[in-house]
Amino acid sequence: MSDDEKRIGVFICHCGSNIAGFVDVPAVTEYVKTLPDVVFATRNLYTCADDGLTSIKESIKEHRLNRVVVAACTPRTHAPLFQGTCQEAGLNKYLFTFVNIRDQCSWVHMKEKEKATEKAKDLLRMGVARARLLQPQEEARVGVTPAAVVIGGGVAGMSAALSIADQGFPVRLVEKDSELGGFVRQLNSVYQDRKDAAEMLKPLIDRVKGNPNIELLLNSEVTSADGFVGNYDIVIETKGQERKDKVGVIVLATGTKEYIPTGLYGYGKSPNIVTLTEFEGLVKARKLPKMSSIAFIQCVGARGQDKSYCSRICCNVSLKNAMNLAENYKNMLGLEETGAVTEAPAAQMEAPAEGGERRRGRRGRRGGAEGSEEEGGAAAPKLEIVIFNRDIMAYGIEHELTYNKAREKRVRLVRYTPKNLPQVSIEDGKLVIDYWHETLQMQRKMNPDMIVLATPLTSQADAKDISMMLKVPVGQDGFFLEANVKLRPVDFATDGIYVCGTCKGPADITEAVMQGIAAASRASIPLARGFVQPEALSAFVDSDVCSGCGTCIEVCPFSAIRKNESGKAEVTIAACKGCGNCGATCPENAIFMNCYSDEQLLAEAKAALQEAKG
């Protein structure tokens, strides 16, 4: 091919007046005809319109063109159209190149028409220089193993597995625990309708267990994964037993754990200072002691206190529990407290009893009370509930309505700032919170029987290991980092691996379910197509030159390079996107980009530096 005669055809678009209004298109066309190897050049009112496309096809045949250049609007919207036209005329689509003379020339130089014309000539000279060195490329079509593995059996993972299965593909659902349900299993209730958490989970678990396309692997972990989109070799370990498997796609749904607030707000110094999830556990196990007052402290260890982020859900979880207490306190009490159990357990000893001091405290508070103090009804237990917060994150509809209801009930919401954190201490075995009241502008004190610390959700301990195994990134917050926070929320940059639920950041159950189903949609695309056909924009390693230093492996954002048996770098063409990071960083210059070779780029650069004649 390289010895063949180069016959370049150039098509310059007026784009109505979008280009022709500012660039002297006839002059540019005449200039292009003087460039080496250009055997044909013409201009069209609209190259993209039917007559323009027909003119490309006819010219390829009539002038035996073997390279085509279109100078027009932008390749972003129109390159595929012209590539297809070349292909229809029997010309390999990689022998086409686009020169952007609208978005990057006429539109930005509307007030300097002569310079715009000169720039258009420069851009075309560069494009022709590049076209001269273009080589035909073949796109590799690689088959896909029509099966998925979902790692993590919480609500996100179960939702993902179910949807992939219901779209017709076999799924291995791998859960390291002995039961499905994940984080939600620790909870007493979910805030939507304050349903029982176990009851909410049951139909989902039943559907997973009853789905013939889902193979459930409990007590199991994926311990290795090798390959690329459509073709992963994985190892699943179940209680010491290893099993090799092949899947086309991987969905990560490894969940979250609660931050343990060691050293914050007296945590660990009293059994009545608990985290939000521990509180849920107490309620679930019916071990809640009798109380006359309870305080929730929000943002413990979050929003700059240790973790920089807001954990999104804890305000709403605290509100849910506060509402539960306000409306249903009696029924939530520990079995011991309601007399269902006759023995007097140790927990009761720890439970603070009503005392004179408390009553005095209550009277004192009433004087400057900021919340509504009216009772919920004659039968309602007298429980004081306070939520110390920075901002209540009651986003959307339901949370905000709950927030409103909580304010109507006896729930007091006391705002604090990072400069005035509430101080927790224990005096004579009793809990004390000293706090600054923003509205009243004064220091105040309360004696709660229980303090609930709302701490953020954090990444799992094994997130780093999984990140290394699958070569997918984690962000500064420790959570998995999606390909694009705005437009690719459940994709990784690496094709074939997807992410959902709380392993990518705090989310509530509804959001985790939604993300799980979304990841199922994305993951089943390669499965449904049955093949992957990446554009032929790949990097190639010259193994004679490669020193095996591994620099390219580190800089590849798509995990497309690995070391082969002989210690040399090898590119997985199906995973390579042709970004060129590896080629630019290779210290031995052993990596070659097949559509953006050094030769092509240098030819363009040289052409750019030449003066336009004519």
Add this chain to the structure above:
Amino acid sequence: MEKTESSVLVIGGGVAGIQASLDLADKGVIVHLIEKEPSIGGRMAQLDKTFPTNDCSICILAPKMADCFGHPNINVWTMSEVVGLEGSRGNFKAKVLKKARYVDENKCTGCGECLEKCPTKGLPNAWEQNLTTRRAVYMAFMQAVPRVAIIDPEHCRFLLEGKCGVCKKVCKREAIDYEMKDVEMEFDVAAVVVATGFDVWDPTPSTEYGYGKYPNVITAMEYERIINAAGPTHGHIQRRSDGVEPATMAYIQCVGSRNLKTGHPYCCSVCCMHSTKESMLAREHIEGIKSTIFYKDMRACAKGFNEYVERNKRDYGVEYINSDATVQGQTENGNPIVSFDIGGKSQQREFDMVVLATTLVPAKGNVELAKRLGVELDEFQFFKTLDRTLEPISSSRPGVYLAGYCAGPMDIPESVAMGSAAAAKAMEAVVQREVPS
């Protein structure tokens, strides 16, 4: 790619509908994407930048719009709306009315000749929040997809009086067709995705903000267009009253939302962040500008949001005041006077400009569309989900799925995720339809 016989109807061509369409089309399903406006893109196309990365909104959306329009499996029907839906999951018959555009989409190349010659000028440009004008033949917006002109039949002289015809004369592609009629179409589809987005609340009736009375009180959506390089002022922030660049700006949060009186007691979920972004961008446009945000709760509660707010305070010097705020009058030179409250003490401060973070509300068409689709709305007229916990994608009618803000407040990534999720549910309907036969 092999085409299958199965189709899905996607209603709404914003970012949620685009994502749902692309996911389905990539699996070989034929998608009919129904958009009532002349271009796809939805609300995201109107925004300047996006939080918390400050990516240019249209720059990241436009490639998706182009992919969608150019996809061999997606048929984009603009100027169209669904008028009926019969049948059941797996076997729906959808009736769609495509309104006359009076410009042949196959011939028009969007060159813009007609736009410059049309003599009927000065019509309000709603897409630009009426901050500028358009003519009777116009382009939806600069990056419209399809890039095809449209004639406004309520103002076109030829359509009204049979006189003029200038656009037809100047169109070299013979794309103008005054005879074009509305067309009713019917599609067999296995599932339907509803992704019709939201409307922006009009704050005029709420007199406490002085919108419509004081010219330098504007809405956030107006501000998004003003600060946009392709917008009516080419990205120069200037006051409506005198065109002067502001030195101080205030942002008032929760305008119309979290408010029982307006009928929108919910939180719109995005305005804390877009005001943070807007104040940050103001600083990039005008050096030394002083911005103040009046908020009830700073809901910076998704990935990178809290850090973004902290950066705005630290690096951009934006002041956050935890208080309700209203606009109580203006000074002689047109500075709105903001009234607020610190430590229980009422205060007043004048600003050069005030931006109202107006709430986002269910689209006006929801009631009629819900009736046509046979699905339920919630008490606020968002589309109702089957189960708030485990079925957040399903509507009350099997086979009809929901994506994006039409189902309740959410931001762009959530809309995109929900678009994908709705596509998954629709795909299940497609697959399950094919299995038994």
